[in-house]
Amino acid sequence: MTGSLAAIGAGLAVIGAGIGIGNIGAKAMEAIARQPEAVGDIRSNMILMAALIEGAALIAMVLAFYG
Amino acid sequence: MSRNIYSALLIFVAMMVSTLAFSGNQQHDHDGHDHSGHSHDQDGHDDDTKTADHDGHGHGDHGHTNSCGIEMEHGPYSPGAAAFHHISDQNIYNIGPWHIPLPCIMYIHGQGLDVFSSGRFAADAHGVGRKAYNKFVLFEGLASRVIDPSFPEGEVELGDHNVYALPEMINGKENEVVYVCYNGKSWKTESRSTLDGGVFGGGLTTFTDFSITKNVMSMLIILLFGFFLFRGIAKSYVAREGMAPKGTQGFMEPIFLFIQDEVCKPFLGHKWEKFQPFIMALFFFILFLNLFGQIPFFGGSNVTGSLSVTFVLAILTFLVVNLNGNKHYWEHVLWMPGVPGWVKIFVLTLVEVMGLFIKPLTLMLRLFGNITAGHMIITIFVGLIFVFGKSGENVPGSIGAIFGSTVLTLFMMAIELLVAFIQAFVFAILTASYIGAATEEAHH
Numbered sequence: 001m002t003g004s005l006a007a008i009g010a011g012l013a014v015i016g017a018g019i020g021i022g023n024i025g026a027k028a029m030e031a032i033a034r035q036p037e038a039v040g041d042i043r044s045n046m047i048l049m050a051a052l053i054e055g056a057a058l059i060a061m062v063l064a065f066y067g
Numbered sequence: 068m069s070r071n072i073y074s075a076l077l078i079f080v081a082m083m084v085s086t087l088a089f090s091g092n093q094q095h096d097h098d099g100h101d102h103s104g105h106s107h108d109q110d111g112h113d114d115d116t117k118t119a120d121h122d123g124h125g126h127g128d129h130g131h132t133n134s135c136g137i138e139m140e141h142g143p144y145s146p147g148a149a150a151f152h153h154i155s156d157q158n159i160y161n162i163g164p165w166h167i168p169l170p171c172i173m174y175i176h177g178q179g180l181d182v183f184s185s186g187r188f189a190a191d192a193h194g195v196g197r198k199a200y201n202k203f204v205l206f207e208g209l210a211s212r213v214i215d216p217s218f219p220e221g222e223v224e225l226g227d228h229n230v231y232a233l234p235e236m237i238n239g240k241e242n243e244v245v246y247v248c249y250n251g252k253s254w255k256t257e258s259r260s261t262l263d264g265g266v267f268g269g270g271l272t273t274f275t276d277f278s279i280t281k282n283v284m285s286m287l288i289i290l291l292f293g294f295f296l297f298r299g300i301a302k303s304y305v306a307r308e309g310m311a312p313k314g315t316q317g318f319m320e321p322i323f324l325f326i327q328d329e330v331c332k333p334f335l336g337h338k339w340e341k342f343q344p345f346i347m348a349l350f351f352f353i354l355f356l357n358l359f360g361q362i363p364f365f366g367g368s369n370v371t372g373s374l375s376v377t378f379v380l381a382i383l384t385f386l387v388v389n390l391n392g393n394k395h396y397w398e399h400v401l402w403m404p405g406v407p408g409w410v411k412i413f414v415l416t417l418v419e420v421m422g423l424f425i426k427p428l429t430l431m432l433r434l435f436g437n438i439t440a441g442h443m444i445i446t447i448f449v450g451l452i453f454v455f456g457k458s459g460e461n462v463p464g465s466i467g468a469i470f471g472s473t474v475l476t477l478f479m480m481a482i483e484l485l486v487a488f489i490q491a492f493v494f495a496i497l498t499a500s501y502i503g504a505a506t507e508e509a510h511h
Binding site: 040041043044047048051052054055056058059061062 | 329330333334428429430432433436489492493496497500
């Protein structure tokens with residue numbers, strides 16, 4: 001059973017990041033639907049925000065497995 | 068917006084220091100390792116870093132005994148351990164069934180440089196050496212050095228299966244220690260050499276490893292590839308001035324322009340032309356290495372999934388951002404206007420200074436995490452064949468799993484192609500936004 005707590009930690013981190021990135025994706029889709037001409041700006045900012053959230057989740061995962 | 072993110076990242080400060088140590092001894096930190104299956108004799112099947120096939124072979128109910136009388140115990144096939152083995156750096160380069168030796172450059176403290184080819188280890192299909200050279204032995208493609216000074220210098224015949232690893236508890240963590248069996252005696256070897264010389268954990272070493280490993284070799288290959296690719300494109304721009312792009316030029320121009328229009332111009336601000344070469348170099352270096360690591364049966368190098376490589380890339384970003392930061396940027400980091408003094412001293416300056424380091428740290432971890440995870444998932448999907456086939460005992464299980472695993476692996480590799488582009492793009496876009504934030508002029 002070694003490592004199971006770490007796996008739970010990693011899972012929790014993924015849940016958090018999943019909710020966050022899901023929200024970003026949903027709002028970006030809405031925004032694109034409202035204003036299709038702004039698709040370029042929205043896309044880069046969406047990826048930027050998703051990457052920032054992912055960074056927090058990755059730190060949590062690395063902590064869970066290596067810490 | 069950025070301040071909210073920094074305060075959310077407050078809890079990660081402790082990470083900063085410990086990461087240095089992680090980047091050093093990552094090779095040894097994986098839990099639950101069971102490499103003992105490698106001790107089995109393999110008759111002439113391919114050893115490739117992507118296929119994982121040998122890990123599943125020959126897990127019978129008997130163990131193999133080497134000449135020191137060490138019984139190699141055979142646990143069940145562990146996909147995780149096999150995956151860790153396949154993504155790690157090596158001193159040999161495998162292309163399909165061929166082993167290409169690479170130069171080992173070892174600086175032994177107090178003795179000087181020792182340069183030799185890893186072909187001297189006479190590695191078997193698993194990358195386990197049959198010979199020792201100048202106290203160095205090869206275990207699973209990685210060179211390590213015998214501690215005991217009485218071990219003979221020069222080339223020493225060891226025979227099969229006489230380099231092996233045993234789990235050992237070091238600082239409360241289960242690490243693998245490589246042993247050599249020679250003259251009926253077990254000789255312990257040192258831990259891997261790290262950049263810090265083992266000061267931050269991982270154990271002090273008597274040598275520093277500057278070897279051209281598989282990762283270094285892949286980077287050199289990509290360097291040459293990139294150089295000749297872009298030189299050819301530059302030449303055709305000169306030769307075909309005013310005409311429509313053609314060939315490679317036509318293929319690369321949209322990619323280049325996409326990065327220029329989506330990343331450089333909007334994020335770098337008015338100085339975008341100054342920093343565009345850096346962003347482009349980062350993007351194409353990471354992109355080519357990501358894609359290069361995707362080629363099956365071609366070494367399967369995991370360069371951008373190595374913490375040391377992403378660490379250096381992040382340090383470059385850190386230096387470019389902070390050396391180019393203007394007065395306005397430093398004012399907002401250290402003594403931001405419009406905030407009460409005590410808030411600045413106790414909260415915001417602290418958070419902002421931490422943010423300076425957290426930004427490159429997340430860059431480093433993001434690239435490492437995404438690429439490593441992708442490689443591991445692919446090897447684990449291939450390993451399904453051995454899990455369902457009970458390591459070759461259950462033939463119908465194997466055959467069923469081969470079809471399932473093929474579909475899953477192809478699916479995952481398609482996703483990884485996407486991830487290769489996205490991660491290179493994200494690294495470029497984040498670097499650009501950090502540089503843009505550091506060079507933005509004041510507009511109060």
